[in-house]
Amino acid sequence: MNTLLIKNVSLEGKITDILVEGNKIARIGSGIAADAGKTLQCNGHLAAVVPFYNTHTHTAMTLLRGYADDLALFTWLNEHIWPAEAKMDAADIYAGTRLGILEMIKSGCCFFNEMYWYSAEAVRAAGEMGVRADIGLVHLALPGSSTARSIDKIRADALELAKDLPAGVRIALAPHAIYTVCESSLRDVTAVAEELKMPLHIHCSETLREVEDCRREHNNMTPVEYLDSVGLIKEGTLLAHCVHLTDHDRKIIAKRKAVISHCPVSNMKLCSGTFDLQAALGAGCRVTIGTDGASSNNNLSMMEEMKFAALAAKLKSGDPTAGKDEDVFRCATVNGASYAGVNAGIAEGCDADILLVELDHCRMVGDYNLIANLVYSADSSVVHSLICNGRVIMENHRVPGEEEIISEARRCCDKFRRS
Amino acid sequence: MNTLLIKNVSLEGKITDILVEGNKIARIGSGIAADAGKTLQCNGHLAAVVPFYNTHTHTAMTLLRGYADDLALFTWLNEHIWPAEAKMDAADIYAGTRLGILEMIKSGCCFFNEMYWYSAEAVRAAGEMGVRADIGLVHLALPGSSTARSIDKIRADALELAKDLPAGVRIALAPHAIYTVCESSLRDVTAVAEELKMPLHIHCSETLREVEDCRREHNNMTPVEYLDSVGLIKEGTLLAHCVHLTDHDRKIIAKRKAVISHCPVSNMKLCSGTFDLQAALGAGCRVTIGTDGASSNNNLSMMEEMKFAALAAKLKSGDPTAGKDEDVFRCATVNGASYAGVNAGIAEGCDADILLVELDHCRMVGDYNLIANLVYSADSSVVHSLICNGRVIMENHRVPGEEEIISEARRCCDKFRRS
Numbered sequence: 069m070n071t072l073l074i075k076n077v078s079l080e081g082k083i084t085d086i087l088v089e090g091n092k093i094a095r096i097g098s099g100i101a102a103d104a105g106k107t108l109q110c111n112g113h114l115a116a117v118v119p120f121y122n123t124h125t126h127t128a129m130t131l132l133r134g135y136a137d138d139l140a141l142f143t144w145l146n147e148h149i150w151p152a153e154a155k156m157d158a159a160d161i162y163a164g165t166r167l168g169i170l171e172m173i174k175s176g177c178c179f180f181n182e183m184y185w186y187s188a189e190a191v192r193a194a195g196e197m198g199v200r201a202d203i204g205l206v207h208l209a210l211p212g213s214s215t216a217r218s219i220d221k222i223r224a225d226a227l228e229l230a231k232d233l234p235a236g237v238r239i240a241l242a243p244h245a246i247y248t249v250c251e252s253s254l255r256d257v258t259a260v261a262e263e264l265k266m267p268l269h270i271h272c273s274e275t276l277r278e279v280e281d282c283r284r285e286h287n288n289m290t291p292v293e294y295l296d297s298v299g300l301i302k303e304g305t306l307l308a309h310c311v312h313l314t315d316h317d318r319k320i321i322a323k324r325k326a327v328i329s330h331c332p333v334s335n336m337k338l339c340s341g342t343f344d345l346q347a348a349l350g351a352g353c354r355v356t357i358g359t360d361g362a363s364s365n366n367n368l369s370m371m372e373e374m375k376f377a378a379l380a381a382k383l384k385s386g387d388p389t390a391g392k393d394e395d396v397f398r399c400a401t402v403n404g405a406s407y408a409g410v411n412a413g414i415a416e417g418c419d420a421d422i423l424l425v426e427l428d429h430c431r432m433v434g435d436y437n438l439i440a441n442l443v444y445s446a447d448s449s450v451v452h453s454l455i456c457n458g459r460v461i462m463e464n465h466r467v468p469g470e471e472e473i474i475s476e477a478r479r480c481c482d483k484f485r486r487s
Numbered sequence: 488m489n490t491l492l493i494k495n496v497s498l499e500g501k502i503t504d505i506l507v508e509g510n511k512i513a514r515i516g517s518g519i520a521a522d523a524g525k526t527l528q529c530n531g532h533l534a535a536v537v538p539f540y541n542t543h544t545h546t547a548m549t550l551l552r553g554y555a556d557d558l559a560l561f562t563w564l565n566e567h568i569w570p571a572e573a574k575m576d577a578a579d580i581y582a583g584t585r586l587g588i589l590e591m592i593k594s595g596c597c598f599f600n601e602m603y604w605y606s607a608e609a610v611r612a613a614g615e616m617g618v619r620a621d622i623g624l625v626h627l628a629l630p631g632s633s634t635a636r637s638i639d640k641i642r643a644d645a646l647e648l649a650k651d652l653p654a655g656v657r658i659a660l661a662p663h664a665i666y667t668v669c670e671s672s673l674r675d676v677t678a679v680a681e682e683l684k685m686p687l688h689i690h691c692s693e694t695l696r697e698v699e700d701c702r703r704e705h706n707n708m709t710p711v712e713y714l715d716s717v718g719l720i721k722e723g724t725l726l727a728h729c730v731h732l733t734d735h736d737r738k739i740i741a742k743r744k745a746v747i748s749h750c751p752v753s754n755m756k757l758c759s760g761t762f763d764l765q766a767a768l769g770a771g772c773r774v775t776i777g778t779d780g781a782s783s784n785n786n787l788s789m790m791e792e793m794k795f796a797a798l799a800a801k802l803k804s805g806d807p808t809a810g811k812d813e814d815v816f817r818c819a820t821v822n823g824a825s826y827a828g829v830n831a832g833i834a835e836g837c838d839a840d841i842l843l844v845e846l847d848h849c850r851m852v853g854d855y856n857l858i859a860n861l862v863y864s865a866d867s868s869v870v871h872s873l874i875c876n877g878r879v880i881m882e883n884h885r886v887p888g889e890e891e892i893i894s895e896a897r898r899c900c901d902k903f904r905r906s
Contacts, residue, residue: 133852134859138797138811171849174868336798337863339807366863367850372791378557379755379795383802388758392557428893430590431786431867433552434900440553444756444785447866448850449593474847481853 070458072420073104078115078427079414081438086116088420091235091458096416106460110424114452115438118412119423120177120370121200121404124269124308124329124358126184127193128156128164130171131480133362141338149363152484153185160480161186165193167477168368173199173467175369175448176423178456179408181306181329181358183242183269187229195234198461200408200421204242204269205229209253219256226264236457238267238409240306245271246291247278251298258300267304267407270295273317274309275340292317301326306407308358309334310348311341318351327354327407330399332376334360345381346390356404357396374400374443393443420458425450489877491839492523497534497846498833500857505535507839510654510877515835525879529843533871534857537831538842539596539789540619540823543688543727543748543777545603546612547575547583549590550899552781560757568782571903572604579899580605584612586896587787592618592886594788594867595842597875598827600725600748600777602661602688606648614653617880619827619840623661623688624648628672638675645683655876657686657828662719664690665710666697670717677719686723686826689714692736693728694759711736720745725826727777728753729767730760737770746773746826749818751795753779764800765809775823776815793819793862812862839877844869 072088079086085100086093095102136148156164161184172180179200182190187203194201205226209216217225222241230239241261243249249257261268273279273291286294292313295301303325310321310328321328330343348355357377359368374396381391405412411419426432431445442450454462461467491507498505504519505512514521555567575583580603591599598619601609606622613620624645628635636644641660649658660680662668668676680687692698692710705713711732714720722744729740729747740747749762767774776796778787793815800810824831830838845851850864861869873881880886 130849131853133864134856135853137856137859137863138808140807144807167849167852174849333794333798336802337807339801339805342802362853362864366859367866369866372794372866375752375791376795376798379752382758383755383761386758388559388563388756389557428890428897430549430586430593430889430893433586433893433896434550434554434781434903435897436900436904437553437556440556440785444556445552445781447786447788447791447868449866449868470849471847474849474852477852478847478854481855484853485855 071102071104072455072458072460073100073102073107074116074422075107075109076112077110077424078112083112086414086422088455088458091420093414093416093418093420108453108460108463113426113428114424115427116414117423117425117438117442118401118405118414119421119454120400121179121356121408122172122177122359122368122370123181123306123327123356123404123407124331124360125180125182125368126361127168127180127182127190128161128184129361129363130168130368131160131164131477132484133366135363135484137366155483156185158186158189162189162193163476163480165190166197166473168362169193169197169199170467170470170473171368173197173454173462174451175371176451176454177370178421178454179404179410181240181269191229191233191237194237198459199456200236200410202238202240202267202269202408203229204240207241207243207249207253207257209249211250216250216253219260222256222260223264226260226266240267240269242269245278246282246294254298254300258298267306268300269306270300270308272307272310273312276312279312290314290317292320296320296324304407309340311335311343313344313348318348318353322352325354327356329356329358330377331358331360332380333373334364336376336380337364342380342384344384345377346385349395354403354406355399356407357400369448370400371442371446371448378443393440397439397443420455422455423451424453426452490521490523491874491877491879492519492521492526493535493841494526494528495531496529496843497531502531505833505841507874507877510839512833512835512837512839527872527879527882532845532847533843534846535833536842536844536857536861537820537824537833538840538873538875539819540598540775540827541591541596541778541787541789542600542725542746542775542823542826543750543779544599544601544787545780546587546599546601546609547580547603548780548782549587549787550579550583550896551903552785554782554903556785574902575604577605577608581608581612582895582899584609585616585892587781588612588616588618589886589889589892590787592616592873592881593870594790595870595873596789597840597873598823598829600659600688610648610652610656613656617878618875619655619829621657621659621686621688621827622648623659626660626662626668626672626676628668630669635669635672638679641675641679642683645679645685659686659688661688664697665701665713673717673719677717686725687719688725689719689727691726691729692731695731698731709733709736711739715739715743723826728759730754730762732763732767737767737772741771744773746775748775748777749796750777750779751799752792753783755795755799756783761799761803763803764796765804768814773822773825774818775826776819788867789819790861790865790867797862812859816858816862839874841874842870843872845871
């Protein structure tokens with residue numbers, strides 16, 4: 069069995085050792101003298117915390133980082149993003165996903181919830197790089213279009229993708245949104261998810277237009293009410309964005325134990341509106357955090373996303389006590405882990421996902437409050453090492469093969485470059 | 488004369504060499520074969536851009552980073568920040584300023600406009616670490632209080648501080664705000680600034696309460712109108728925050744060639760409101776960017792501040808084309824440099840302030856738009872080297888003495904720690 073000993077690490081302000089056996093934290097205590105397969109010596113300079121779980125992204129869009137910014141939504145999509153995406157092939161997706169995973173690892177994130185194309189390439193990239201991932205099989209089915217797949221095809225595609233999955237990788241079903249998937253297809257996808265015990269992942273209430281169109285087309289129901297009527301909102305369903313929720317929407321989400329992925333940077337950059345974090349937490353909703361894709365962010369940093377989440381909550385409420393650092397940190401870590409089916413925590417018996425951050429770093433002094441420093445001050449330069457599922461996937465700021473990942477991604481960018 | 492040769496650096500997409508002689512960029516071109524005192528070999532992997540100029544901060548407050556967050560303004564100041572500040576001595580200010588300068592250098596910033604206590608310590612720290620700085624002599628003079636200094640004392644203090652200044656350091660006069668400095672003192676400080684040709688630096692229109700109080704006390708004038716009536720608003724006067732401006736305020740600021748320091752993170756964290764970047768740029772105001780102090784931010788990263796500035800502008804206007812990356816980058820770089828009296832630019836004859844950023848970095852790919860990547864994607868991990876005033880103050884991610892600066896600052900934090 070794979071064993072890992074983390075020596076003299078700071079945990080909740082005390083120096084201790086952590087022994088990982090297989091993919092679990094087996095023991096925590098001073099002076100553990102195990103004969104581990106690998107030892108990380110922290111010398112009291114590194115703190116152990118739960119890593120970040122990114123619950124909504126489109127990873128390969130890192131290839132389009134900086135490709136088109138500061139544009140109106142329609143111009144941005146029609147004239148830039150969609151034409152570029154149309155050129156993407158499987159090799160691009162593989163390279164772009166590896167680039168995005170590299171970026172996430174280097175900013176302390178061990179899981180991503182993916183919704184993009186060529187899912188088999190994303191499965192492969194996640195498996196090779198050792199991160200956890202839910203790879204969502206995207207489903208588009210406009211009413212009357214030829215893109216709707218039969219329930220048998222949906223099931224067959226999901227089962228095919230779910231063959232021989234790497235450790236930590238799950239398959240999800242990802243109907244894109246209510247405005248791109250017709251009702252019968254939403255029901256089919258939901259039925260297959262139920263049958264195969266796969267999570268569901270959908271964009272929901274991202275823009276006011278989506279809400280208004282939904283009310284007009286579906287008997288004055290909000291997107292949440294409509295999706296609930298279809299049966300899609302249930303325990304573990306991931307609803308990305310949720311910018312425009314009513315009190316009743318929040319009650320439904322809380323009651324069903326569905327999960328919100330709050331994406332504050334994307335919402336602010338695209339002028340979608342501001343998610344009401346305090347209202348969602350107050351209603352008992354399970355709130356997690358996502359970066360969305362690099363085209364609308366333009367990075368995949370969960371650390372930066374936490375700061376935007378905290379500050380957006382203050383701005384939305386006009387109350388500086390809203391969006392507290394510990395609440396936002398919980399959303400980005402253990403709440404995300406709970407969505408991902410991970411028993412996260414730096415405690416014996418927990419799954420061995422461990423982030424080691426530098427304490428002797430200018431961003432981490434004053435050193436009164438580690439969580440405040442991580443939410444409000446830190447950036448990826450404090451991330452020292454990352455353990456995911458018991459494996460060290462980044463050590464001392466290095467991810468194996470990073471130069472090759474970057475140069476391969478740069479090669480892929482050439483085909484999107486405009487003269 | 489000090490000479491520096493930067494070889495094979497990427498400049499606006501082309502690989503070239505840059506020769507620095509003394510504190511000026513002397514030559515730019517391919518294959519410069521000078522016998523320079525120092526050579527930085529970039530191998531095409533680093534890009535040269537103008538560094539960041541932080542136009543409003545309280546640097547030594549880095550010692551109070553994470554000390555008290557997510558509190559209402561009055562609780563935060565009265566119960567936490569002011570009692571802690573009361574314990575600060577000159578040694579703390581020196582250590583805290585060095586910590587803050589370290590952080591700024593490591594995130595690509597070569598200038599800070601300071602408003603804090605024990606100014607001689609800040610002058611010393613800036614000089615030792617080789618950054619540019621305007622050190623503002625803080626002036627408090629509540630009506631009827633004993634803190635008002637005579638005009639002779641203001642002049643004498645400023646002249647004393649201005650003795651034997653290190654290269655790149657200037658002395659500014661910093662009346663704190665209209666609600667902490669009485670009108671006669673504002674006039675005295677303005678007169679001394681005029682006489683000694685020193686810049687002025689003041690908080691202005693940060694909160695709605697400040698505006699309302701001002702209107703009530705000063706014949707319905709806004710803070711900008713009131714300060715203009717006192718004569719304080721003139722070319723180069725730095726007005727920090729400017730969250731609540733009227734069209735008339737913007738006209739005054741533009742006409743007088745005063746300078747706005749926009750501090751989006753602090754404004755959002757303290758719920759002060761949202762600065763209208765588009766309106767200020769549209770009115771022809773000189774807009775620069777500041778981080779404010781680490782207590783209300785909680786870092787001094789101009790890169791992060793740019794992203795917040797861009798996104799806050801979109802949110803404020805509801806227009807995704809507002810807060811364009813190039814506009815925000817200009818505010819954070821050349822506009823700030825112009826305030827600081829620096830002729831910034833990577834061009835022959837310009838002052839030799841040069842930031843070298845990594846191109847083969849996961850945050851910098853896709854590589855279509857360097858400015859978009861710096862504003863929206865990068866963090867301090869892309870900052871490779873920094874040249875300020877012709878001197879290399881950070882090379883290959885290292886600032887001389889950084890371990891000692893951090894450990895000294897941590898020692899200072901002990902006295903503020905609550906049991």
